Amino acid sequence: MRCDPSLNKLAVIAAALVLGGCGGMPKNAEEFRQFTLERTRVLGAMSVAKETFEVERPFREVSSTLQKKANECLKVVVRRTGTDKYGYTRSSVDTFKPTFIASSGKAELHVQLKRSAVVEVGAPPDGAYRVVLDATPVAAKQTRIDIYTMSVDDSLLQRTLRGWARGDNLGCPDLTKR
Structure with a gap:
């Protein structure tokens, strides 16, 4: 009997995810960066890769925008209530917490x-x-951006941060649609 190659691939991916979880969840931003890079190395194109790009904006301007918009848009509590087809009602609360850290040589924005x-x-x-x-x-009017994400579920946050860094989309994301 022959095994379906796609099932073998799926089994390997499932094992990698299970074993990858043995180390626990990232406890800080540096562990999260390493987790993201390792996941990409193991899963390849199936995972969310780190996104890197440069913007034609001074570092101070980018940093200021990120700090302002994070405080304005990402300190959010989303309450959800839904009823399934059997009549059971479920409620949940999602609390987003941004943390902004800056020095003269680097700015970081973490979203938990x-x-x-x-x-x-x-x-x-x-x-x-x-x-x-x-x-x-990078230069007087050029800034490098690296964005690490947990999953494709975070594409709304990723697009939002990309727009803030570029300075071309300064709106707040609707985190109820995440």
Whole structure:
């Protein structure tokens, strides 16, 4: 009997995810960066890769925008209530927590998510890291951006941070649609 190659690939991916979880959830931004890079190395194109790009904006301007918009848009609590087809009602609360850290040579924006409806074993007290953005100056009017994300579920946050870094989309994301 022959095994379906796609099932073998799926089994390897499942094993990698299970074994990868043995180390626990990232406890800080640096562990999250390493987790993201290792996941990409193991899973390849199936995972969310780190995004790197440069913007034609001074580092101080990018840093200032990130700090302002994070405080304005990402300190959010989302309450959800839904009823399934059997009549059971479920409620949950998602709490987003941005953290901005800056020095003369680097700015970081970390976004954590604490979910009441999900038990994330080993997550930090403020929730699991979902996105980490690093901004570093390249030249007087040029800044390098690295965005690390947990999953494709975080594409809304990723697009938002990309727009803020570029300065071309300064709106707040609707995190109820995440």
